[in-house]
Amino acid sequence: MHLDHSHDTPSALGADARRPDGSRRALRIGLGGPVGSGKTATVAALCRALRQELSLAVVTNDIYTREDAEFLLREAVLPPERITAVETGACPHTAIRDDISANLEAVEDLEDEVGPLDLILVESGGDNLTATFSKGLVDAQIFVIDVAGGDDIPRKGGPGVTTADLLVVNKTDLAPYVGSDLGRMAADAKAQRAELPVVFQSLRTGDGVKDVAAWVRAQLAVWTA
């Protein structure tokens, strides 16, 4: 055993910032959140906003179907070879946190096959409020909740709401219909997250979409600096 020597390795193992050829790998951003909060639609909106200026790819983690990958394909937000679906064995949080091997394989294959890439979006399967991404898989994470899931979610907190690098509160256009108080959600999110950013987004009206894209650009600027 050689636990302490460095290797001329054939491939990266996890979060290494460099690829085996010495080039910088793509920035990886994870998107997690409850079922139906609009993760896939947010990924689609980000792809539309950024695909002209960046080389992009997406990994989806569907729980028991390939619907998320197929939605992105149908919407034609990216060419099909830039979208990969990972199967998660009924446990979406395991695949993004406890055992990230299949996702690492997917991001590596995307860089090998359609690279060089600037950005890979890794979308989790819909899960609960405790689902967070491993730092071995992503460099930053976005947690997507929606106003219709209950305006008490920011107050309840949990690892996703509290620690995600960006919190997106989606479907703000529905707030009047479901009785959600956006002001209260903003105040609760502020209390849970202190200085961490929050974006209120509606993919119907387009509100907030630019802010999420701008946040991603800022992450990329730091990554490539």
Add this chain to the structure above:
Amino acid sequence: MSRAALLVLADGRFPAGGHAHSGGAEAAVRAGRITGGASLEEFCRGRLHTAGLVAASLAAAAVLGVRVGELDAAADARTPSPALRAVARKLGRQLMRAARATWPSDELDAVAREFPKGAHQPLVLGLAARAAGLGALDAAHCAAYESVSGPASAVVRLLSLDPFEATGVLARLAPEVDRVADRAVEAARGVVAEGVGVLPAASAPLLEIGAEGHAGWGVRLFAS
């Protein structure tokens, strides 16, 4: 050699991708062949003495230093289903990543370079055991146990089977797992002397057929 290294490698939480696979249990549940604890036990017993024995022999032979390329070809020859061959390589690649991160070794790096898309999982398991300072019998135990522990935990999710019942199945199979591991090491020693032709080739046709069908399903919980 550290005894506890075997526990690290054999732990179901070892992050090598196995959690997304049912070892054929999902197809067997759908076909009505697994409906509860008793039929899970029969399924696992069948898998142990066929795919499990072959996997354990490959793992043991890898620990004994049999050439990886030969073992990989022998594993291909013993896996008729293309879907299962693809799964074995995928899991081999994922295990390789975890093993290289856990027990860095030049030998693992060399094999990872030779098989960038993955070698068959059981022989990577053998190499991982070797890198961890473990022996052929340890690797065989690990492979034989994995051949039943994967389906058992998958069936807990698929049928909402009582987890104590599933664990009881594994405990009852333990003496047979020991015997399969012993047989596998004996076979692996034979390989060292006589070549890969003497590796066991016990096959489970329903596992192979089930895997081909399962690979085409549009909706499923497990990758295999």
